[in-house]
Amino acid sequence: MFRTTLFAIALICALAPATQAIADVDAGAYLAGRQAGADNDFAAGARYFTQTLMSDPGDAYVLENAMTSFIALGQIDRAVPVAQTIVDLDHHSPVAYLALSVANAKAGNWAGIFDGLERGQNIGPLVDGLAQGWAHLGQGDVNAALASFDRVIETDGMEVYGRTHKAYALATVGDFEAAAEMFVTASGSVPYSRNSAMAHAQILSQLGQNDDAMAIIDAIFGNQLDPAVAQLRDQLASGDAVAYDIVSGPLEGMADLFHAIAGLIRDEAPEAFTLMYTRAANYLDPGNTAAVLMTASLLEDLEQYDLANMALGAVSRDDPSFHAVEIARAEALRSADRDDAAIEVLEALTRSHPDLPDVWATKGDTLRQAERFDQANDAYSRALTLYDDANATKWFVYYTRGITNHALDIWPAAEADFRAALSLNPDQPQVLNYLGYSLVERGEKLDEALGMIETAAAARPDNGAIVDSLGWVFFQLGRYDDAVVHLERAASLLPIDPVINDHLGDAYWAVGRDIEARFQWNRALSFDPKEEDATRIRDKLARGLDIVLLDEGADPIHVASDND
Secondary structure, eight states: OHHHHHHHHHHHHHHSOTTOOOOOOOTTHHHHHHHHHHTTOHHHHHHHHHHHHTTOTTOHHHHHHHHHHHHHTTOHHHHHHHHHHHHHTTOOOHHHHHHHHHHHHHTTOHHHHHHHHHTTOOOOHHHHHHHHHHHHHHTTOHHHHHHHHHHHHTSTTOHHHHHHHHHHHHHHTTOHHHHHHTTEETTEEOOOOHHHHHHHHHHHHHTTOHHHHHHHHHHHHTTOOOHHHHHHHHHHHTTSOOOOOSSOSHHHHHHHHHHHHHHHHTTTSOHHHHHHHHHHHHHHOTTOHHHHHHHHHHHHHTTOHHHHHHHHHTSOTTSTTHHHHHHHHHHHHHHTTOHHHHHHHHHHHHHHSTTOHHHHHHHHHHHHHTTOHHHHHHHHHHHHHHSOTTOTTHHHHHHHHHHHHHHTTOHHHHHHHHHHHHHHSTTOHHHHHHHHHHHHHHTOSHHHHHHHHHHHHHHOTTOHHHHHHHHHHHHHTTOHHHHHHHHHHHHHHSTTOHHHHHHHHHHHHHTTOHHHHHHHHHHHHHTOOOHHHHHHHHHHHHHOHHHHHHHTTOOOHHHHHHTO
16 A cells, blocks of 8 residues: 555656646546546546546546546556556556556566566457567567467467468568468468558568569559558569568567557447557557558547647658648648648648649548639549549549539539549449439439439438438429428438428428428528528518419429429
C-alpha cells in the first residue's frame, strides 16, 4: 500500500501542469470528464480526468479514462504512468497492458514484455504470441523468436499472422529463402495485406526473382498502384535487387501487428478502442503511413478533425504516400467545414502531383461540395483524362461530373455522363436513381426512368432516397395509389427528410386524403427545407396543391386523374 501511495503521488506530479499545485479539484471535474468522454473530446477528457485524479488517485474508472484519453491524443508517454498505476492497484485493463508493452518495446526493454505476461498482463492470444516473438528477436535470440512464431502458426485461426510475421523476422536477419517459403502453404498463398505483399515482393527480389515479385504486385494491386507501390514496381522492372525494408526490426514488427489488429476489429469495436491500437502502431513506427492514415480516419469518424489533421501532419513530404496523406488531410478539413483550407491543400497537391487522377477527383469532390461547380467540373474532366478505363473508380467520376453538369443546368452533358457511368458500371443504384429521378423531374422518358428506379430500388430496398424516387415517378405517371405505398415506405426509412415528407403530402392530396396531406406538409416544414421548397409548401397549405399547380402552368390533380 505504501508503494502504491507513493506511486499515485508521483503520478499526480507527472500529470499536473508544472505551474499547478496539487489542490482540491472542482467538484464538476468528474462530470465534465464524463461528458468529454461521451463527446470524444480527448483533450478535455485528459484535462478533467487528470484533475479528478488529484483528489481520488485510485479510482479505476477515472484512471482508465485518463489513460485512454492520453493514448487517443497520441501522448503515450503521459499514458504510461497512469497505466502503471492501474496495474499497481491490481485493476484489470488490457489497454493498460498494451500501453506498458508498447512502452517497453520503445525503450528496448524486451524483458519487460515477458515480465508483464508472466504477471498475467495479457492483451490477447494473437498479440501476446507475436509480441513474444518480436521480444525474443529484440533480445537477439532468433531461434526462440522463430519458435514463438511457430506456436502462433499452429494456433487455430492465427496461421496467416504467424506466417506473415515469421517471414518478416526471417527477412530482417537475411534468411530470404526461408522468408519466401512462409508465404506459401499447402493450400496456396497466404492472404496478403498491403505491407505483406510489398514485403514478399522485396524478398523475392533479394532472391533474384523480380518477375515473380512483379506478378505478385500486379495480382494484388492491379492497375490501382499508389505511389509507394508504383515506385516498388518500377524498381523491380529495372531488374535491380530491391532492398528489404518493409518491416526491418522488432519495433516495426510490433507496429505492423497493432495496425493489423486495428484492421481486424475496426468494423466490430468502437472507434475509440480501435484508436488505441493505431496510436500504438504510430508510436512504435512513425513511418508506417498506412497506420497513420487509419488513425486519421478513426479520428474523423469520431469528429475529431483537428486531431486527424495533426496526425497526418507528421508524415514527411518525401513519403511516397504523401499524396494520400494530403488527400486525407483535405477530407478532414472539409469535414470540419473548412472548405477553403481543404481546397488550398488540393490546389498545392495538383501542382506537385499533376498526373494522379485521384488528386483531381478529390479536388472535384471538394469544389462540388463547396458549390463551386465550374471549377469542380474542370477538375473532374482532368481526372477522367488520367484514369484508365479499367480503373474501378472511373464510373464514379463520371457520376459526380454528371451531378455538377446538372447543377450547372447543362442537362445533355449531365445525361451523357450518367450514361457513361452506367456503361462502366451497369445497374449501379446511385446512378440509376439520380438519372431516373432527374428524368422524372424533367418529365422526360418516364417509362425508362421508372425502369431505372425500379432496378435501383430492388438493389437497395432500404434506401429511403431511392424508395422516394420510385414513389415520385409513380406520382408523375399519375399512379397515385402506388405512389402512396412507396412514399409511405420512404418516409418510414427517412422520417425527418423534408423532401420525402413533402412528396408524401402531395401523394395524399392526390388520393383525396387532404387532412393527412396537410399534416405531412407541416412535418416537411418542421425539418428545415430549402427556402424555395418551404415557400411552395406554405402556398400548398394556404391554397391547396391544385391551385399551386395551376399557377405553375400544370394541370391540377383531378384533371390529370380524369385523363388517365
